[in-house]
Amino acid sequence: MIDQNTDYNVAPNGFYGHFGGSYIPEMLYPNVEELRQNYMEILSDKSFQDSFYKLLKDYVGRPTPLYLAERLSERIGAKIYLKREDLSHTGAHKINNTIGQILLARRLGKTRIIAETGAGQHGVATATVCALMGMECTVYMGSLDISRQRPNVERMKILGAEVRAAESGNKTLKDATNEAMRHWINNPVDTHYIIGSVVGPHPYPDMVARFQSVISEEMKWQLMESEDRDYPDTIVACLGGGSNAAGAFYHYFDDARVKLITVEASGKGVDSGYSAATTALGKPGILHGSKTLLMQTDDGQVVEPYSISAGLDYPGIGPLHAHLHESGRASFHNVTDNEAMQACITLSRLEGIIPAIESAHALAILEKLEFSKEEVVVVNLSGRGDKDLETIINWGGY
Amino acid sequence: MNKLLNAFEDRSEKLLSIYFSAGYPELDDTGKIMMALQAGGADMIEVGIPFSDPVADGPTIQNSNKIALDNGITLKKILAQVAEVQKKIRIPVILMGYLNPIYQYGMEKFCLYCQKAGVSGLIIPDLPVQEYKNEYESLFQKHHLANIFLITPQTSEARIREIDRLSNSFIYMVSSASTTGARKGLSTDQIDYFKRVGGMNLKSPLMIGFGISDHQSFTLATKYADGAIIGSAFINVLKNSDNLEENIVAYVRSVKGN
Ligand SMILES: Cc1ncc(COP(=O)(O)O)c(C=O)c1O
Numbered sequence: 001m002i003d004q005n006t007d008y009n010v011a012p013n014g015f016y017g018h019f020g021g022s023y024i025p026e027m028l029y030p031n032v033e034e035l036r037q038n039y040m041e042i043l044s045d046k047s048f049q050d051s052f053y054k055l056l057k058d059y060v061g062r063p064t065p066l067y068l069a070e071r072l073s074e075r076i077g078a079k080i081y082l083k084r085e086d087l088s089h090t091g092a093h094k095i096n097n098t099i100g101q102i103l104l105a106r107r108l109g110k111t112r113i114i115a116e117t118g119a120g121q122h123g124v125a126t127a128t129v130c131a132l133m134g135m136e137c138t139v140y141m142g143s144l145d146i147s148r149q150r151p152n153v154e155r156m157k158i159l160g161a162e163v164r165a166a167e168s169g170n171k172t173l174k175d176a177t178n179e180a181m182r183h184w185i186n187n188p189v190d191t192h193y194i195i196g197s198v199v200g201p202h203p204y205p206d207m208v209a210r211f212q213s214v215i216s217e218e219m220k221w222q223l224m225e226s227e228d229r230d231y232p233d234t235i236v237a238c239l240g241g242g243s244n245a246a247g248a249f250y251h252y253f254d255d256a257r258v259k260l261i262t263v264e265a266s267g268k269g270v271d272s273g274y275s276a277a278t279t280a281l282g283k284p285g286i287l288h289g290s291k292t293l294l295m296q297t298d299d300g301q302v303v304e305p306y307s308i309s310a311g312l313d314y315p316g317i318g319p320l321h322a323h324l325h326e327s328g329r330a331s332f333h334n335v336t337d338n339e340a341m342q343a344c345i346t347l348s349r350l351e352g353i354i355p356a357i358e359s360a361h362a363l364a365i366l367e368k369l370e371f372s373k374e375e376v377v378v379v380n381l382s383g384r385g386d387k388d389l390e391t392i393i394n395w396g397g398y
Numbered sequence: 399m400n401k402l403l404n405a406f407e408d409r410s411e412k413l414l415s416i417y418f419s420a421g422y423p424e425l426d427d428t429g430k431i432m433m434a435l436q437a438g439g440a441d442m443i444e445v446g447i448p449f450s451d452p453v454a455d456g457p458t459i460q461n462s463n464k465i466a467l468d469n470g471i472t473l474k475k476i477l478a479q480v481a482e483v484q485k486k487i488r489i490p491v492i493l494m495g496y497l498n499p500i501y502q503y504g505m506e507k508f509c510l511y512c513q514k515a516g517v518s519g520l521i522i523p524d525l526p527v528q529e530y531k532n533e534y535e536s537l538f539q540k541h542h543l544a545n546i547f548l549i550t551p552q553t554s555e556a557r558i559r560e561i562d563r564l565s566n567s568f569i570y571m572v573s574s575a576s577t578t579g580a581r582k583g584l585s586t587d588q589i590d591y592f593k594r595v596g597g598m599n600l601k602s603p604l605m606i607g608f609g610i611s612d613h614q615s616f617t618l619a620t621k622y623a624d625g626a627i628i629g630s631a632f633i634n635v636l637k638n639s640d641n642l643e644e645n646i647v648a649y650v651r652s653v654k655g656n
Contacts, residue, residue, distance in 0.1 A: 023497060025454040025523040026548040027575060029557075168460060174451065181453040188552055188575045286498045286524065287451060299472040300502030301450040 001043060001052070001210050001217075008253040008320065008329065014202030015291075017326055019319035022201035024289045027185040031193075032289075034108065036203045042107050043100075043210060055099050056214060059132070060089045062096075064215075066222035066378070071350040078371035081232070082353070082381045083219060083248065092356060092383030093212060093244045094125040098194055100211035102129040105192035112136045112191045116180040118145055118173035118240065119311035119358065120152025121383055122196030127161035137161040140179040142171040145310045152387050170304040173240075173314045177288050197241025198318035201289030205246075205318050212247025219378060220251055227376055234259040234371070237380040238361040239278075239332070240311045242318035244382035253329070260330035262321065263365045265307035267337055276305035277334040278317045279325050287315070292322040308337040308391060309357040311383075335364040343367065344385065345398045356383030357391060401490040402518040402544050402567045405441060406603045406624060413625030414616065414654055415442035415605060416632050417494060419462040420479065421471025422448075423636055428479040431636070434643045436489055438650025441625065443487070444521065445480060447473055447495025454523050456579030458630035462637075473499045477511045484516035492546065494521040505534060509541040519544035519567050531564065539566075548572050551591045558598065568603040571595060571623060573610070579630045581609040584618055592622035613655050628653065 014021050014036075024032055042048050056062040064084045073080040085093040098115075105113060113130050116139070117123030123139040130137035139156055143165040146153050156163050169175040177199075184193045198205040198212075220230040231252060237245035239262040252258040268274040275281060278293050285294035287302055295303040295315040307313040317325075324330040335343075340357055343364035348354045355363060359382045371377060385392065392398070405413060416435050420428045428445065435443050448463040448471055455463070473495075480491060493512060500508050500522065512520065520543050525534070530545055538545050544567035549558050552575060561569060573588055595604065606619040607627030619626040632649065639645040 021529070022526055023524045023529075024526070026553060027454060027550050027572060027577075030550075030552040030554070168464075169450070178451055178453050182456070182577045185454060186576050188550075283502075286496075286501055288453070289524075294498075296498070296502065298502065299474070300499035301467060302498070 001049065001213055006253040008324065010202060010206040016320050016323035018284070019290065019292050019322040020202055020205060021291050022289060023286045023291065024201045025185070027188065028181070031184065031188055032201050038108065039104065039203050039207050042104055048103060048107065051103055052100055056096065060095050060099065061087065062214065063218040063222070064088055066219060066226065068226065069351050072347065075350065076366045076371060077373055078375040078377050080366065081376065081378045083215060083378055085215065085244065085380060085382050086353070086355065086359065086384035090121070090125050090128050091386060092121040092125065093215060093247060094122040094196060095128065096214055096247065097196065097208050097211045097243060098122070098125040098129045101192070101194045102133050102135070105194070106133065108192065110190060110192035112187070113194055114138045114140070114180050114183050114191055115194045115196060116140045116173065116176040117196060118176065118313055119309070119356070120145065120149040120156065120387060121311060123161070123163070124152050124155045124159070126194050127156040127159035130161060131159045138183065139163050140166050140176040140183070142166045142173060142176045144171040145173065145176070148391060149310055149387055150390065172310065174302065174305070181288065197243040198246045198320055199241040199288055199290065199316065205290065205320055208243050209246040209250060209320060212243050213250035215244070215247035215380065216249065216251040219248070223376070231255055231258050232376040232378045233257070234261060234375060234377045235380065236261045236263065236362045236365060236377060238263050238312060238358050238382060239317060239321060240314055240358060242321040244380050246318065246320055248378070248380040249330070260324065261365065262330055262332050263361045264332065264334040265309055265312035265340070265361055266334035267306040267308070269336055270334060274306035276307040276313050276315070278315065279332040280334055282316070290319045292316050292319045293325065309340065309361065311356070311358040312361060333365050335361050335368070339364040339367070341392070341395050341397060344392065353381070354385035355381055356385050357388045359383055400542070405490055406568065409603070409624055412620035413441040413605065414650065415444055415625060415627040416440045416650065417444035417446055417627060417629035418632055418636060419446040419448050419459065419466045420476040421466035421469050422462040423465065425469040425471060427642065428476065429483040430642060431646060432483050432487055432491070434646035435650060436487055438647035439654050439656060440489065440650050442490045442492060444492045444494045444627065445476065447476055447493060447499055449496040449499055452496060454577055456577040456630060458633050459578050462633045473503050477515050480517065481515035487516065490518040491516060492519040492521060493517050497522050497524045506537060509537050509543055512543055513541040517543065519546050521546045521570060523548060527561065527564065546570050549595070551575055555598070558595065558600070562600040562602050565602040568605045568624065569600065570627070571604050571606045573606050573608045573619070576608060578608055581611070584609070584615060589622065592619070596622050613653050616653050617655070
C-alpha cells in the first residue's frame, strides 16, 4: 500500500504527467490540504495498516479468489482468470477504498461522512463502513441512478444512510459529485468526503489507488501459486473513474511484461451522442478538482455522458488513467451497451457468475481482442450483478 | 486594472460590486444589465462565465448558469458582449468563472481579449494559487488583469498573508463556509471573522461576498470591509423582473441606500 514507488505514482506536486493537480475553490482548500499533509503518514502507520488489513480479511472477506474460468477460457482461447472482487462484502471492489478512508477519517477526527455514488456500489460500501464505525452518512445519488439502481438505494437506507437525490444535469454520477462537493463546502470542519474512485483533487486519486492496490497485491502471490510466476501477460479492467483498474494494475505499472487493458463504456456507440467513452471523445480539461481527459464541448462545457451502466456513466477518468493513456502504458478500448449485456449473459451461462454490468464491459472486450492460447489473462471482475437485475430484466435478451 | 485600483482610492466610500451570469435571463441582456448597473450606482460589475458544473454555487446561480447555457452563451460571445459596451462603462469590470471554459478557450488568448474588452480583473475560483504563481502571474500582468483570490473563515493566517502578497487588487472575503446563495443576516461568528481579517493590516482592500442581499446586510458587512459583493440576490431580481433597466436601477439604489 505504501512501499511501491513506480513511474506512475503521483509526483509530489500532485500530478501524473500533465494530469491531476488540485483545482478546487478556496472553500475546499483547508480540507484537502489537511488530507494531503496527513494521508501518507497515516497510511504508513503500522497500526493503521493492521486495522486496514484485518478488516479486509475478517470483514470484507479478502483475499478474493483468483479463479481460473475454464469454460470461458475455452471460448476465448486464452487462460482467463477472474479476480473475484464480486465476492467482497457488499459485492464490489469499492469497499476496499471505503474501509481505508473511514479509518483515515477517524484518525483525522471527522464525525460525519458524505459520498457520491453512481451504481450505488460505492454508496452502499460507504453506508456499510459508516454503520460499522457508527458514523453519520449522507450519500448523493443522481435521481436517474436512484431509479435504475433501486436495490442499492434501499440497501443504503437499511444501513442507516440518508440518500439525497441530485436533480441537476443528467441526474447521474457527475451531478451527484457536484452535490457532494457543495455539501463539503458547506460543512468543512467535521465532515470527510469519501470519494469513490481515483478522481478528485490530489491526494484523492493517489489515496484511492493505494487502498485499491490490494487487488494486484493479492494477484501476485495468487498467480505464483497457480502459474508459478507472479505476473500475468494481460490484465483487463473496466474504466469508470478508474479505481478497480488502478487497483488491478498497481503492482504491475513498471512491469513491461504485463499488458494493461482498460475498457470504457461506449453506450449506444462512440459517435452516437450517447456514450461515456472518455478517452475516445475527451480532451484535457478540468472537472471535480483535477486536470484530466474530459468529454466537453469546444466551449469547455462538460458533455453529459451515457451508459447503460451507472458506474461507468461519467464524463471523465482519473488523472492517473489520462496519464496511462498519454504515455501509452495502457491501451484503452470501449464496448457498447449491447456488447456488455451479451457478455453479462455469456459469463452467467458459462461460469454461473452474474457480473455487474460495469464488469461485463471488461468481459466483452475478450470477444474482440486476439489472444494466444497460453496467454495468462486476468480480468478484474469488479462486482456482482445483483444490483443490476432490473436493468438486465428490462434489457431482456436472455 | 487601473480602474480597479482607482476604485479603492477613496477608502471611506463603501463599494458595491454586483455579479450576474452572462447570457441571463436572455442571451443578449449582458450589455444592457451592465449599463443599468452603472446607471443605478454600482461600483463594480462581475460578469459570470456560465459553466455546466458550478460546484461552488448554490441553486440560484446554478439555475442562471443553466438557463444562460441553454440560451447559447459561450465565452467567445461574453467577450464580444463586454467589448461592445466597454466605451460606455466607466466602472471596473471583472470576469468570474470556473477554469475549464477558459482553459479550452486558451489562457493567453483569453487574457488578450479580456484586455481588449476593457476587463480589469479575473476571479477564477478553481485556479490554484500555486498554479497562478507558476504559470499565469506574468501573463495576467502583461494584460493588466488583476487576479482576485478568495479567502474563507477557514483560510489560515499564513495563507491569507501569502494571498495578500500575490494580490494586486482586492481580496474576495467569502462570508461563510458555504456555496453562493442569498441568506438572511450575518452571524456573530461571521462578524468575528471579518474583524479578525480586518485587523491583519493587509495591503489589499477587502470585499465581502456570499450571503449579502440588501441594504441592511450591505451596510453591516461594509462596516468591516471596503465593500461588498452581491450575486444570488441580484439574480433573483433579474428572474422576477418585468423591466430590467428600471428594476436593476431601483435595486442597486436600494442596496446603497440612495
Ligand atoms: C462493480 C463496479 N465496477 C466498476 C465501477 C466503476 O468504477 P471504477 O472505474 O472506479 O472502478 C463501479 C462503479 O460504481 C462498480 O460498481
